[in-house]
Amino acid sequence: MSAPKAPRQRIQRRALHGVLLLDKPLGLSSNDALQKAKWLLRAEKAGHTGTLDPLATGLLPLCFGAATKFSQVSLDADKAYEATLRLGQTSSTGDAEGEILRERPVALSREQIEAACARLTGEIEQVPPMHSALKHQGKALYEYARQGIEIERAARRVTIHALDILDWQHEALTIAVRCTKGTYIRTLAEDLGELLGCGAHLSALRRTASGPVHVRDAISLDALAAMSETEREAMLRPPDSLLADWPALRLDGQETAKFLNGLRRRVAAADAPHVRVYGPDAQALLGSASITAGELIPGRLLSPQEVNSLLSA
Incomplete structure (x- = not known):
């Protein structure tokens, strides 16, 4: 009689926010590559930014946590x-x-x-x-x-x-x-x-x-697997790396709260179809927006908890 199999150890998932630039290998689907990276990082929430065929290699930006809100930006990019x-x-x-x-x-x-x-x-x-x-x-x-x-x-x-x-x-x-x-x-x-x-x-x-990201900055799954967990987490770029070619706008503390509540604001800035919006801290990405006739129109917004997580990272 064979010995009973040891129970599979359950992975403790965690909230991570950022973008991993993966150099996808030949023969692996985009979803398989995503699941392997997600497992290595023990991430709760993840998504890729558009399918790359199994027969293709190269850049596959993977979004984790708050960064998934901007995956469409990479999907729509050149x-x-x-x-x-x-x-x-x-x-x-x-x-x-x-x-x-x-x-x-x-x-x-x-x-x-x-x-x-x-x-x-x-x-x-x-x-x-x-x-x-x-x-x-x-x-x-x-x-x-x-x-x-x-x-x-x-x-x-x-x-x-x-x-x-x-x-x-x-x-x-x-x-x-x-x-x-x-x-x-x-x-x-x-x-x-x-x-x-x-x-x-x-x-x-x-x-x-x-868009603004390049395969020269990407990492392979094998290299990621060989790293410690701390080193893997350090490979995550901030969510705004997908928005790096958009103009930036900074709001003060009072305007920040109103923006995060989805309220339109008057701003002294040129009209633009896409802008990345920050709070008083230059690292505090609040979300995306557009500016029409001097009015800031919220797009994809981070939650206050996500903003705090990015500031404390």
């Missing part, structure tokens, strides 16, 4: 990627996981590639790929794709701010992309391949930036 394309082959999924559907010879000059990149720079239309997490009637498109069902998708307008060649070795082309949210890099790879006349699919993808 992104930057390094993408490697396999020229001469198209696949059923638009990436290296799919079945190769067609092969064509690759006979290109750098000038041809640069011209094709220029044609895809600026505002363009993209049809979302079937192998994506976009929902149709409550179900992800990739679920339909796995059943062999094709769903009609409307084209979306996105903006490619920059599309530059990083490296080109005959059939392997690596590009740097800066783009608006909602851009499908695998679709961009396919479109570029068609413009070049040889076809292409995405063979590797790495996110390098999201």
